[in-house]
Amino acid sequence: MKFGKRVLVTGGAGFLGSHLCERLLGLGHQVICVDNFFTGQRRNIKHLLANPDFEVIRHDVTFPLYIEVDQIYNLACPASPIHYQHDPVQTTKTSVHGAINMLGLAKRLKCKIFQASTSEVYGDPEIHPQVESYWGRVNPIGLRSCYDEGKRCAETLFFDYHRQHATAIKVARIFNTYGPRMYVNDGRVVSNFVVQALRGEDITLYGDGAQTRSFCYVDDLIEGIIGLMETADDITGPVNLGNPVEFTIRELAEQVVELTGARSKLVFAPLPSDDPRQRKPDISLATRLLDWEPKVQLREGLQRTIAHFRGILDEQ
Numbered sequence: 174m175k176f177g178k179r180v181l182v183t184g185g186a187g188f189l190g191s192h193l194c195e196r197l198l199g200l201g202h203q204v205i206c207v208d209n210f211f212t213g214q215r216r217n218i219k220h221l222l223a224n225p226d227f228e229v230i231r232h233d234v235t236f237p238l239y240i241e242v243d244q245i246y247n248l249a250c251p252a253s254p255i256h257y258q259h260d261p262v263q264t265t266k267t268s269v270h271g272a273i274n275m276l277g278l279a280k281r282l283k284c285k286i287f288q289a290s291t292s293e294v295y296g297d298p299e300i301h302p303q304v305e306s307y308w309g310r311v312n313p314i315g316l317r318s319c320y321d322e323g324k325r326c327a328e329t330l331f332f333d334y335h336r337q338h339a340t341a342i343k344v345a346r347i348f349n350t351y352g353p354r355m356y357v358n359d360g361r362v363v364s365n366f367v368v369q370a371l372r373g374e375d376i377t378l379y380g381d382g383a384q385t386r387s388f389c390y391v392d393d394l395i396e397g398i399i400g401l402m403e404t405a406d407d408i409t410g411p412v413n414l415g416n417p418v419e420f421t422i423r424e425l426a427e428q429v430v431e432l433t434g435a436r437s438k439l440v441f442a443p444l445p446s447d448d449p450r451q452r453k454p455d456i457s458l459a460t461r462l463l464d465w466e467p468k469v470q471l472r473e474g475l476q477r478t479i480a481h482f483r484g485i486l487d488e489q
């Protein structure tokens with residue numbers, strides 16, 4: 174007799190999804206990972222394949238999916254700018270059609286559904302730190318819009334299914350998260366800097382490096398995601414999940430150089446369009462609702478991430 178729930182994780186072979194699958198299995202649930210392997214990798218979930226409670230379905234969430242589950246975590250969507258800008262139309266489809274299909278599934282099954290939204294819904298913000306009540310400043314027609322507006326429309330769909338069909342929704346706005354299982358070619362800043370440092374290459378700061386981000390270690394984030402899913406049904410979010418300790422990109426580069434012992438130089442490259450100047454979550458709502466706050470400091474998280482990339486680069 175199984176006491177765990179049957180939990181669907183879309184995007185389960187990705188960076189965050191694979192950590193979530195692993196944690197849910199550890200809690201005694203049966204996990205169905207749905208992924209089209211656009212950015213997801215088999216190696217992320219290889220260690221879970223022998224577990225009889227784990228199942229993988231290759232499927233694109235822009236198409237309908239008929240299965241029977243008790244809970245849905247919707248994470249499917251490329252998250253790195255180079256990946257989501259590779260096929261921007263597919264990115265919008267993944268967020269919008271993917272949300273419609275997963276919400277249709279949740280509506281039929283009358284089950285709870287979690288949405289991995291993003292700090293990008295705030296765009297280049299005028300309010301700092303960002304609170305959930307801030308509506309954001311997003312360019313609707315720029316290179317980042319497929320991601321930002323796709324995620325904003327997905328939030329709209331979640332709240333309309335909730336109002337119109339009483340679907341139980343949990344929407345998290347996730348801020349920059351890093352850790353083991355990020356890809357060497359991911360293109361986001363932590364993996365770029367660590368890989369460049371370990372290879373002894375120059376570290377590429379886009380713009381002047383004075384823009385800020387707040388980096389959350391993956392284990393802390395997964396705890397927040399599961400905590401939100403387990404809140405009472407009247408809690409819908411959106412709830413910010415992230416680490417509120419803010420660093421400039423230059424400070425991040427300096428820490429990576431110090432921790433890797435690399436001799437890399439910092440070099441400057443053009444700032445991508447619509448790159449937000451500053452980003453830092455106000456997490457007071459998450460702290461109040463979930464009794465949650467990140468525990469892993471950047472230094473410690475970077476050390477674990479550097480160890481992960483050392484292993485990958487050694488294999489190569």
Ligand code: NAD
Pocket residue numbers: 183184185186187188189190207208209210211212213214232233234235247248249250251252253256267271289290291292346347348349350351
């Ligand atoms: P990732 O690229 O590693 O994972 C995304 C996964 O979704 C991959 O396995 C990919 O193959 C899969 N996928 C993409 N399109 C799909 C489709 N149409 N059908 C089925 N599967 C599809 O990215 P990640 O960092 O793990 O991000 C996971 C989620 O969290 C995303 O929704 C992302 O927007 C959100 N998020 C992440 C961060 C972060 O810092 N990592 C920040 C904010 C939001």
Ligand code: UDP
Pocket residue numbers: 236237238239240273274275276277278279280281
């Ligand atoms: N859907 C799905 N799995 C289900 C139920 C629905 O993929 O178990 C899809 C369905 O294809 C539809 C979408 O979810 O396109 C939205 O479903 P909903 O019931 O809200 O809308 P309708 O079917 O009435 O258009």
Ligand code: UDP
Pocket residue numbers: 253254349360361362363365366377378379380382384386422444445448449
């Ligand atoms: N960035 C950088 N060098 C890199 C990659 C990114 O300076 O090699 C900068 C980027 O311009 C942005 C910040 O780091 O200001 C975070 O970028 P990332 O793509 O990781 O995430 P996002 O912009 O979506 O927060």
